[in-house]
Amino acid sequence: MNIILNGSSREVPDNLTAGGLIFELGLTNTRLALEVNQQIVPRSTFETHHIKPDDKVEIVQAIGGG
Numbered sequence: 001m002n003i004i005l006n007g008s009s010r011e012v013p014d015n016l017t018a019g020g021l022i023f024e025l026g027l028t029n030t031r032l033a034l035e036v037n038q039q040i041v042p043r044s045t046f047e048t049h050h051i052k053p054d055d056k057v058e059i060v061q062a063i064g065g066g
Helices: 018-024
Strands: 002-005 008-011 032-036 056-061
Touching: 018 032
Parallel strands: 002 056
Antiparallel strands: 002 008, 032 056
């Protein structure tokens, strides 16, 4: 299925969860925020929140600095 990921079209497997998307992108051990269709998805629901065709997904990584 096709989604919009950070503004770009991307093909991903059907029946993908938010957690599965994070895994597929290699971001499993990364501090990040995930938004689907302008709604924040809590980390506690990543494994149960299913991504649907044409969803607009934004992922923002936390970057430390000082």
